Amino acid sequence: MKTLFLLRHMKSSWDDDSVPDHERPLSARGERALATMADYFRRRKGGTPRPDLILCSTAVRTRATLAGLLPLWHEPPPMSVDRVFYMASAPALADRLRALADPTATVLLIGHNPGLEDLALELAHPEESPLRTRIMEKYPTGALTRLEFAIDRWSDLAPGSGRLAEFITPREVAPV
Structure with a gap:
């Protein structure tokens, strides 16, 4: 069994066009949303997820999102902060996931749209579900998706092989 959390970075600031x-x-709203989502992680049903690996884009907003979550764990999980995740497409992200070591059971990927939304929809079973419909409508900043896969090896990750188990946005947790 493999579990993949996809977290879109929190809202970024557009105050300076340069x-x-x-x-x-x-942004200030992004900082508030980050606190909201960190609190959600702490109190969510099933407890705070403990990823075996965190994958994160090098963009300032994704690294700030990661930094806001790190206090959730007494000891930070192993991490890979890599430019390859910056604005990566769903196929590129899926290829990176397929290359992961098999003992890695749970992964948290912090990145950008449209890559994360496309990846969630590509990997999720194609049957219509309320979660899938919501993802197709909008994958806002701060959105978190959990996909579960009945596979033993990441190399077996295939389109439609995941079960959408969770989709939550900061606005649903608390007004931002």
């Missing part, structure tokens, strides 16, 4: 996209920090 700041390159990769360097944009979180």
Whole structure:
């Protein structure tokens, strides 16, 4: 069994148009949403997930999102912060996941849209479900998806092989 959490970075600031996209920090709203989602992780049914590995884009807003979650764990999980995750497409993200070591059971991927939304929809079983419909309508900043796979090896990750187990947004947890 493999579990994949997909977390879109929190809302970024557009206050300064001269700041390159990769360097944009979180906005005040993004900071509030981050606190909301960290609190959700702490109190969610099943407890705070403990990923075996965190994969994160190098963008300032994704690294800030990661930094806001790190206090959830007494000892930080292993991490890979890599430019390859910056604005990566769903196929590129899926290829990276298929290359993971098999003992890695649970992964948290912090990244960007449209890659995360496309990946969630690609990997999830194609049957219509309320969660799938919501993802197709909008995958806002701060959204978290949990997919579960009945596979033993990441290399067996295939389109439609996942079960959508969770989709939650900061706005659902608390008004931001």
